[in-house]
Amino acid sequence: xxxxxxxxxxxxxxxxxxxxxxxxxxxxxxxxxxxxxxxxxxxxxxxxxxxxxxxxxxxxxxxxxxxxxxxxxxxxxxxxxxxxxxxxxxxxxxxxxxxxxxxxxxxxxxxxxxxxxxxxxxxxxxxxxxxxxxxxxxxxxxxxxxxxxxxxxxxxxxxxxxxxxxxxxxxxxxxxxxxxxxxxxxxxxxxxxxxxxxxxxxxxxxxxxxxxxxxxxxxxxxxxxxxxxxxxxxxxxxxxxxxxxxxxxxxxxxxxxxxxxxxxxxxxxxxxxxxxxxxxxxxxxxxxxxxxxxxxxxxxxxxxxxxxxxxxxxxxxxxxx
Numbered sequence: 662x663x664x665x666x667x668x669x670x671x672x673x674x675x676x677x678x679x680x681x682x683x684x685x686x687x688x689x690x691x692x693x694x695x696x697x698x699x700x701x702x703x704x705x706x707x708x709x710x711x712x713x714x715x716x717x718x719x720x721x722x723x724x725x726x727x728x729x730x731x732x733x734x735x736x737x738x739x740x741x742x743x744x745x746x747x748x749x750x751x752x753x754x755x756x757x758x759x760x761x762x763x764x765x766x767x768x769x770x771x772x773x774x775x776x777x778x779x780x781x782x783x784x785x786x787x788x789x790x791x792x793x794x795x796x797x798x799x800x801x802x803x804x805x806x807x808x809x810x811x812x813x814x815x816x817x818x819x820x821x822x823x824x825x826x827x828x829x830x831x832x833x834x835x836x837x838x839x840x841x842x843x844x845x846x847x848x849x850x851x852x853x854x855x856x857x858x859x860x861x862x863x864x865x866x867x868x869x870x871x872x873x874x875x876x877x878x879x880x881x882x883x884x885x886x887x888x889x890x891x892x893x894x895x896x897x898x899x900x901x902x903x904x905x906x907x908x909x910x911x912x913x914x915x916x917x918x919x920x921x922x923x924x925x926x927x928x929x930x931x932x933x934x935x936x937x938x939x940x941x942x943x944x945x946x947x948x949x950x951x952x953x954x955x956x957x958x959x960x961x962x963x964x965x966x967x968x969x970x971x972x973x974x975x976x977x978x979x980x981x982x
Contacts, residue, residue, distance in 0.1 A: 706736035708931055711979035713739020713778045715768070717959065720761040721971035728775040729767045733970055734929040739778030740825065740976050741768035742917075742957075745817040748788030748810055749842050754857035757840050758786075758817075765822065772824055779978055780824030784831045784893055784917075785814035786841065787878065789902070790870050792848030792856045800873035807877025814878075815886050826982055827891040827915050827956065830878050834898050849902045868908035879914070889982045891915035891956065892946075899945040912947035915982065917957035917974075924966040930975045933958060942975070953980050 707714045714731045715738070723729045729738040741764040749756035765781040772780030790796055793806040814828060834846045843857050849871055852863045879890040892911065895918055903909035920943050923935065933950040934941040942950055942958035949955065955977065962972035 707739065707929070707975070711977065712930075712932060713737065713976040713978050714929065715740030715742065715778065715957075715974040715976050716764060716962075717742040717784075717972045717974055718744060718759045718761070718963075719971060720763055723764065723767050727767070727770050728777055729771050731973075733926050734973070736929075737777045738767055738771055739978070740772075740780060740782065740974070741765050742782040742784055742825070742829065742974065744831075745783035745785055745821065745828075746810075746814050747786040747841065748792060748847070749786075749844075749857070751810065751813050752788075752792070752794065752856040754843050756842060759841075760821075769822055769824060779976055779981055781822060782825030782827060782829070783814070783818050783821065783823055784829035785810060785817075785878075786831045787847065787874075788842075788844070788856075789847050789849030790866055790874050791846075791850070791852040792844050793874075794856050796852055798870065800870055803870045803873035804877035804880075807874040807879075808881040809877075811878040811881035812885070815882065815888075818888075826887070826889055828882055828886070828888040829891045829893045829917055830875060831893045832875065832899070832902065833894060834901065868902070868904040868906065871902050872908040889915055891917060893917040893919070893957075893959075894945060895920040896943050896945040903946070909945075910947050911945075912952070913954060914946070914948070915954050915956050916944050916946070916948050917959065918942055918944050918955075919959040919963065922959065922963065922966045923961050924968045926961055926968050926970065926973065929973075930958065930960055933975070935960065956980055 714736045721732060723732055723738055731738050743761055744759040747756055747758050750758050769780045771777040787810055790803040795802055835842050837845050838859050843859050844853055850866055851861045854860045854862045882888050882890050892914055921940055928936040928938060944955050958975040959972060960975055962968050
């Protein structure tokens with residue numbers, strides 16, 4: 662995982678350190694990868710009915726013509742979720758925003774023309790209170806910082822063809838400075854000397870202040886758009902930021918989890934579990950896989966479980982709000 666600080670004790674967020682090389686893989690290379698993995702290229706498709714395979718972030722080469730199919734594992738190409746914005750980009754830190762116009766177009770073609778999948782969705786790479794240029798330790802300021810990020814997220818999303826009704830707040834601990842962020846924890850647990858600084862000014866941010874940041878984001882999205890609010894995170898990262906008390910509770914918020922995950926593509930999910938295994942998606946903040954708010958699982962790929970192809974997601978289309 663390029664650019665990740667392995668000395669950071671928590672499992673790092675999986676957005677950081679994407680391998681740009683996956684974008685260069687052609688259809689022949691994808692097919693070869695499938696054979697090498699022993700994965701079923703002619704996989705019957707995602708199941709049970711209503712579930713879809715999808716990808717997120719960097720471009721994954723989807724071979725062939727429409728209707729498009731998932732690389733390596735087969736089945737319909739059921740959706741693409743891309744980064745619409747980045748707090749560090751908002752603050753002028755010269756970091757990147759990861760968007761695949763190719764995958765978004767393919768997902769939207771499947772959705773609108775062939776009625777397959779959910780089309781294209783977006784996430785915003787959020788900054789915690791500790792990278793707010795106006796940080797003062799209050800919940801009021803954290804709320805305003807969250808709202809400011811939501812405003813940028815909606816403005817960016819308006820420039821894209823988005824069909825999925827949930828806008829995702831990406832809340833994670835990257836683990837080290839990278840081309841995504843200067844702050845090793847995105848400012849959720851440490852206050853930095855400046856938004857683009859890597860230098861810690863103080864340690865420890867109250868869970869209530871962190872939660873106010875997210876609340877500001879969610880309230881702004883709800884008041885200024887028709888989008889539903891969702892969170893991309895994982896159980897251990899969520900608890901490390903918001904604790905286990907009331908600040909961590911989001912039982913009525915849509916979720917996209919990335920734990921557990923695997924580098925293998927040989928056993929694609931059936932429902933919320935990898936085929937023939939006891940490895941199943943785990944959600945957070947009071948949401949379980951049985952909840953209507955459990956919508957997605959990034960089960961392979963990303964920083965920490967590179968599979969050589971890209972980020973693979975499981976999407977429950979039955980629960981699309």
